[in-house]
Amino acid sequence: MTRLEGKTALVTGSGTGIGRAVAERFAREGARVIIADRDAAAASETADAIGPSARAAVMDISDEASVEAAFGLLGAEGWAPDVVVANAGVQLFGQDAAAADLDLDVWKRTIDINLTGTFLTVKHAVRSMLVSGGGSIILTGSPTGINGEGRDFTAYSASKAGIHGLGRTVAAAYADRGIRVNTVVPAYTETSLVTTITSDPEARAAIIGRIPMGRAGAPGDVEGIMVFLASDDAAFATGALFAVDGGMTI
Numbered sequence: 510m511t512r513l514e515g516k517t518a519l520v521t522g523s524g525t526g527i528g529r530a531v532a533e534r535f536a537r538e539g540a541r542v543i544i545a546d547r548d549a550a551a552a553s554e555t556a557d558a559i560g561p562s563a564r565a566a567v568m569d570i571s572d573e574a575s576v577e578a579a580f581g582l583l584g585a586e587g588w589a590p591d592v593v594v595a596n597a598g599v600q601l602f603g604q605d606a607a608a609a610d611l612d613l614d615v616w617k618r619t620i621d622i623n624l625t626g627t628f629l630t631v632k633h634a635v636r637s638m639l640v641s642g643g644g645s646i647i648l649t650g651s652p653t654g655i656n657g658e659g660r661d662f663t664a665y666s667a668s669k670a671g672i673h674g675l676g677r678t679v680a681a682a683y684a685d686r687g688i689r690v691n692t693v694v695p696a697y698t699e700t701s702l703v704t705t706i707t708s709d710p711e712a713r714a715a716i717i718g719r720i721p722m723g724r725a726g727a728p729g730d731v732e733g734i735m736v737f738l739a740s741d742d743a744a745f746a747t748g749a750l751f752a753v754d755g756g757m758t759i
């Protein structure tokens with residue numbers, strides 16, 4: 510379990526959920542990990558649980574000054590990341606809605622965090638990697654960016670489809686500079702993001718019914734593909750989309 514020995518990895522949104530599972534696995538694979546989250550308490554708690562190979566970084570991905578400052582500090586302190594997982598995101602259940610009913614403010618808040626925030630993370634990751642000599646960037650996409658997954662998921666689905674396109678374009682732009690960019694698509698995964706679905710037996714059964722493997726995802730389900738993409742085993746993989754979703758996007 511040392512596939513990431515010698516690497517430093519930053520994972521956004523790793524105070525909890527999928528990001529936390531990935532950061533914990535990266536640490537078990539030998540990486541130093543930066544727990545980047547806007548929730549300072551969650552970031553510190555995760556970093557403390559991992560131990561000395563982890564540090565917390567408070568970062569609001571939707572605020573460029575915050576993202577730039579975090580990357581600047583890490584670079585100055587010898588923690589410039591070789592791997593960046595742009596994973597943080599929100600889904601505004603009860604507010605996101607079918608297009609005709611969707612408030613512009615809800616649309617903007619979703620896009621600001623999910624799409625603009627991913628762009629800002631990628632922008633400053635690329636700048637850092639251009640200096641350090643390359644690296645691997647992994648984006649967290651979604652089945653909603655591929656399939657029509659819910660009539661109320663308008664802003665969320667658009668933000669995720671945008672992330673899929675962003676990943677391909679940045680991958681092509683920096684392929685000759687040693688920077689790889691790939692997107693991982695998890696299934697419906699029972700984290701705090703989706704408690705609205707998890708706590709509604711009918712909605713939960715409906716979404717699991719769209720997963721051919723017949724179960725919800727767990728945060729650990731995407732750890733393996735993330736380790737692969739972060740590692741040198743994936744040296745020739747860029748611009749691709751990897752669904753590890755129990756067949757949800759078949």
Ligand SMILES: NC(=O)c1ccc[n+]([C@@H]2O[C@H](COP(=O)([O-])OP(=O)(O)OC[C@H]3O[C@@H](n4cnc5c(N)ncnc54)[C@H](O)[C@@H]3O)[C@@H](O)[C@H]2O)c1
Pocket residue numbers: 521522523524525526527528545546547548551568569570571596597598599622626649650651652694695696697698699700701702703
């Ligand atoms: N849970 C699912 O069903 C599912 C499915 C496919 C994709 N995803 C995606 O996976 C990613 C992780 O989701 P999760 O289910 O682990 O969610 P989660 O709510 O458990 O964790 C999200 C984390 O992101 C952080 N965060 C939110 N906004 C932030 C910001 N502006 N700046 C920095 N950190 C911020 C939160 O504090 C939290 O720690 C998201 O991009 C989500 O869209 C989730």
